[in-house]
């Protein structure tokens with residue numbers, strides 16, 4: 001089946017055509033490990049995980065590299081401010097190495113909690129100083145970089161076109177350029193490839209330009225090329241990376257070998273909190289551990305994120321998490337009910353299931369349309385016949401969803417699907433003040449071994465012992 005991805009490079013949905021039909025090569029910009037990853041960061045990781053899973057659903061093998069930024073990412077995404085790692089080390093009274101190790105471990109714990117696969121290659125910036133330095137030297141040799149008293153800069157005026165991905169207005173920016181940090185820069189958009197280290201700088205390496213350290217953008221160009229080659233298939237990241245980091249990666253690659261490093265550039269939109277930005281000052285920065293502390297399995301957040309297309313803004317609310325928690329339970333209950341189901345499937349039933357599978361496949365192949373794909377997951381979960389074949393279909397869908405649909409939460413007494421449906425019907429009856437129907441359903445639930453009580457919190461269920 002054809003597979004389409006929205007490509008930031010062409011600004012349209014493109015038919016996916018990998019360089020090597022057997023193995024898709026992907027590069028994802030990974031975390032800067034100076035602080036806890038938020039559930040916003042995790043949204044981007046969930047999108048990347050779905051991408052991997054969808055490629056595999058389409059029978060592709062994957063070679064996926066993700067970097068860990070442990071040097072060079074300054075407080076502003078441009079060339080200003082302190083290195084984020086050093087700032088954090090100073091504030092937490094630790095060494096940059098301790099900071100990097102601590103937050104890298106937490107990051108991978110979060111991925112595990114969300115059942116997000118670890119890419120085949122995870123590469124740290126500080127392990128690739130040699131490759132970065134060679135890359136910068138090549139850019140200097142090719143005439144795309146120049147030295148100032150503070151740094152080695154990329155000269156964007158040497159490119160035929162800049163920017164390529166975004167709509168930055170270079171000419172206007174030039175005209176109205178604010179005072180530059182480094183007045184020796186030739187063009188306002190020139191960016192630092194390599195930065196000369198001040199006297200007491202903690203992270204620095206020997207180079208032809210003295211003790212210095214890499215800029216942020218060079219690490220992804222150097223590691224991408226090392227592990228995936230000069231040109232690979234897909235490059236991913238959050239939407240904020242388009243105008244600086246990814247634009248500059250393309251510039252670097254153009255300067256080094258005249259190529260755009262990836263054919264497809266995919267970007268995930270932001271997670272909002274109650275309609276606005278997540279920020280420390282508003283006290284609304286949530287981590288995976290906050291979701292856990294509220295008593296939810298972190299995977300609930302993953303399911304929640306499927307309510308919105310990855311290219312649209314998603315608004316986080318605890319009500320949304322509560323609803324997703326119920327959905328996760330229902331999907332898992334349906335899976336168990338089908339596993340034990342004894343209804344036989346007719347030829348027509350099987351055809352219906354095949355059609356649902358085809359629709360699911362079409363939805364995920366249409367630029368990872370998870371909200372639409374979920375509607376077919378629900379159609380399967382609500383299939384009128386209960387049969388292990390239906391459970392098998394849900395298992396197949398879960399290779400994309402990654403919600404551990406076969407997981408049985410031993411701490412929770414399973415409420416059978418049938419009882420849940422009766423409770424749902426009773427809830428509707430009560431909302432409609434249909435007391436006779438409500439009592440009738442209560443008796444039916446009792447016949448099936450459960451007692452239902454009405455409380456302020458709603459219907460409470462207990463097993464007849």
Ligand code: AMP
Pocket residue numbers: 031032039040041042043044237238239240241268269270271272278
């Ligand atoms: P940061 O730690 O802020 O540098 O973020 C790392 C990456 O996570 C960013 O480049 C974004 O791609 C992504 N990211 C940060 N905040 C959000 C958010 N609220 N929603 C989605 N992705 C985000």
Ligand code: ZN
Pocket residue numbers: 028029030220245
């Ligand atoms: Zn990157």
